[in-house]
Amino acid sequence: MEKKSLKLLSWSKHDIISVSVVYVVNIILLAMLFLGIIRINYGADGFKNYFANPNTFTNFLMLLVLFVVVTFIYFYFEDRNFLRGAANSEMLFLILEIAVVVCYACGKYVNIYLRPLSLAALLVLFLTNTRTAVFLNFIFCIILFLFDSFSGANVAFSDYSAVLFFAMGISSGAIAIYFLKDVYSRLRLLLLSFVISLPAAVCVALPMVDLGSGDSLLISLVCSALSGPLAALLFTALLPVFEALFKKASFFKYAELTDHKSKFIRKLISQAPGTFNHAIVVSNIAEACATAIEEDALLARTCAYYHDIGKLRRPEFFKENQADGTNPHDDLTPELSANIIKAHATDGYQLVMKNRLPQIIADVCAQHHGTLPILYFYGKAQKFTDGEVPISQYCYPGPKPQTKIAAIIMIADGCEAAARALSDRSRENVYKVVKKIVGDRMAWGQFDECEITLKELNIIINTVVNSLTGVYHSRIEYPKISFEGAEDVKDEQKEKN
Numbered sequence: 001m002e003k004k005s006l007k008l009l010s011w012s013k014h015d016i017i018s019v020s021v022v023y024v025v026n027i028i029l030l031a032m033l034f035l036g037i038i039r040i041n042y043g044a045d046g047f048k049n050y051f052a053n054p055n056t057f058t059n060f061l062m063l064l065v066l067f068v069v070v071t072f073i074y075f076y077f078e079d080r081n082f083l084r085g086a087a088n089s090e091m092l093f094l095i096l097e098i099a100v101v102v103c104y105a106c107g108k109y110v111n112i113y114l115r116p117l118s119l120a121a122l123l124v125l126f127l128t129n130t131r132t133a134v135f136l137n138f139i140f141c142i143i144l145f146l147f148d149s150f151s152g153a154n155v156a157f158s159d160y161s162a163v164l165f166f167a168m169g170i171s172s173g174a175i176a177i178y179f180l181k182d183v184y185s186r187l188r189l190l191l192l193s194f195v196i197s198l199p200a201a202v203c204v205a206l207p208m209v210d211l212g213s214g215d216s217l218l219i220s221l222v223c224s225a226l227s228g229p230l231a232a233l234l235f236t237a238l239l240p241v242f243e244a245l246f247k248k249a250s251f252f253k254y255a256e257l258t259d260h261k262s263k264f265i266r267k268l269i270s271q272a273p274g275t276f277n278h279a280i281v282v283s284n285i286a287e288a289c290a291t292a293i294e295e296d297a298l299l300a301r302t303c304a305y306y307h308d309i310g311k312l313r314r315p316e317f318f319k320e321n322q323a324d325g326t327n328p329h330d331d332l333t334p335e336l337s338a339n340i341i342k343a344h345a346t347d348g349y350q351l352v353m354k355n356r357l358p359q360i361i362a363d364v365c366a367q368h369h370g371t372l373p374i375l376y377f378y379g380k381a382q383k384f385t386d387g388e389v390p391i392s393q394y395c396y397p398g399p400k401p402q403t404k405i406a407a408i409i410m411i412a413d414g415c416e417a418a419a420r421a422l423s424d425r426s427r428e429n430v431y432k433v434v435k436k437i438v439g440d441r442m443a444w445g446q447f448d449e450c451e452i453t454l455k456e457l458n459i460i461i462n463t464v465v466n467s468l469t470g471v472y473h474s475r476i477e478y479p480k481i482s483f484e485g486a487e488d489v490k491d492e493q494k495e496k497n
Contacts, residue, residue: 008080009080009084019089022090023089026089027064027065027068029093029097030064030093034057037147060146067146082128090246091127091246092124092132100143100144100147102116110223113203113223117141117168118172118231119234119238120136121172121173122177122231122232123235124136125176130177138173140169172196175195176193176231190232193231194229196231198228200224247358249358249361254298254299258301258305263355264306265305271312274321275312275315278417281416282412283300283305284467285463285467286304288464288467289460289463292459293459293460295405299360303361303405304412306357307409309348310343310348310349310351313351314340334394335381345367348362364406367400368406368410369413370396370444371400371444372444403450404452407446410446411460414437415433418434425469430468442457
């Protein structure tokens with residue numbers, strides 16, 4: 001799930017136009033969806049009669065526009081960076097539209113109490129964050145209420161029924177958001193989904209409620225009990241579609257990507273085993289750091305697994321994969337070597353985007369070295385050149401880390417490599433190395449474009465030291481033992497037995 005960023009990104013003319021187009025187009029789509037429902041409910045003749053009084057549709061349209069504008073205002077003031085991406089707004093509108101269609105179909109053709117009212121809330125929750133899910137759940141319930149009231153989609157509402165049905169939607173969505181937000185197992189999600197059905201079951205049991213379904217109390221209760229599980233099943237089916245369409249990732253997606261049977265992890269294991277082992281250690285460090293500063297630990301782990309995925313293009317050019325001791329850089333100029341090394345950041349970005357993996361993972365691939373220089377080849381070039389060597393030729397292209405997760409990966413990546421090269425891995429030595437690496441990156445301005453604080457950097461330093469000393473802990477020296485005569489001892493023991 002995504003976190004709100006405090007750093008406001010500038011809007012281009014293209015951003016303004018694309019977001020405006022998305023909002024206008026989806027107002028039209030919702031209005032067309034409304035007209036389609038009227039056509040289904042009343043038939044051709046009834047459709048014409050419906051517009052005998054044009055005020056009904058006009059009132060509906062004005063209210064619809066009002067709440068879409070309210071949605072725009074909410075995001076403009078609460079999460080402008082999210083609003084800036086037209087795809088984000090389109091994703092939310094598509095969720096609302098699908099949820100409205102599904103609820104209409106269930107209510108019209110099966111039972112009004114079977115409507116999966118929490119479907120929109122669940123999808124928004126796992127694709128964005130809790131706050132956005134709460135707000136969109138409210139907007140969805142209002143829009144669904146408008147559809148029901150103005151189109152006669154399911155039943156003519158009485159005063160009591162209208163209010164209670166709206167409350168049912170709000171409470172079902174809220175329960176889904178707060179009960180299921182930390183659920184990572186699909187089976188557990190399905191089992192807990194029965195809790196989402198409670199508001200519908202309560203409304204069925206209230207004697208004042210009459211939504212005109214014509215069914216017995218038992219059938220209504222059964223349908224209300226199944227509304228939550230239906231929402232969970234539809235959510236499970238639709239979530240991968242939204243993840244692929246909009247390059248988003250949920251907890252479930254992160255779990256799939258870090259599975260050792262996944263496509264790229266298997267490639268790392270077979271083609272770049274050294275890089276894979278490095279990624280495993282970095283992922284443990286990154287996860288601990290993210291937990292320590294209250295960032296998304298699973299996201300940090302996933303990004304760490306994939307941060308060096310670009311090395312798959314030329315794995316033999318990276319030291320950790322040179323098992324036979326052959327180093328192809330020995331036959332290359334320092335400038336060409338540096339170009340190959342720094343290309344793995346852009347190669348990783350392109351590989352992730354080409355395979356439609358989440359954007360945030362691609363960003364970490366590009367950002368985890370920022371604009372740092374490759375000092376080894378820069379120093380080598382200085383030895384071979386009489387004149388001055390421009391250091392810019394030996395720097396990664398960037399950009400610098402834009403998020404705390406990218407900053408964590410940058411630190412964990414550098415510290416793991418440095419600690420592995422140490423002969424003395426005592427806590428004091430590891431602490432000095434980690435502090436120097438973080439200090440060097442600060443001196444190079446690598447954290448200038450993300451929101452990480454000095455306090456968080458100090459927490460990360462201590463966490464990295466704890467993690468590295470745990471990985472590279474000292475071991476006891478075993479005494480040298482001679483096994484001469486071991487066979488005689490075995491024979492003696494056999495005779496005793």
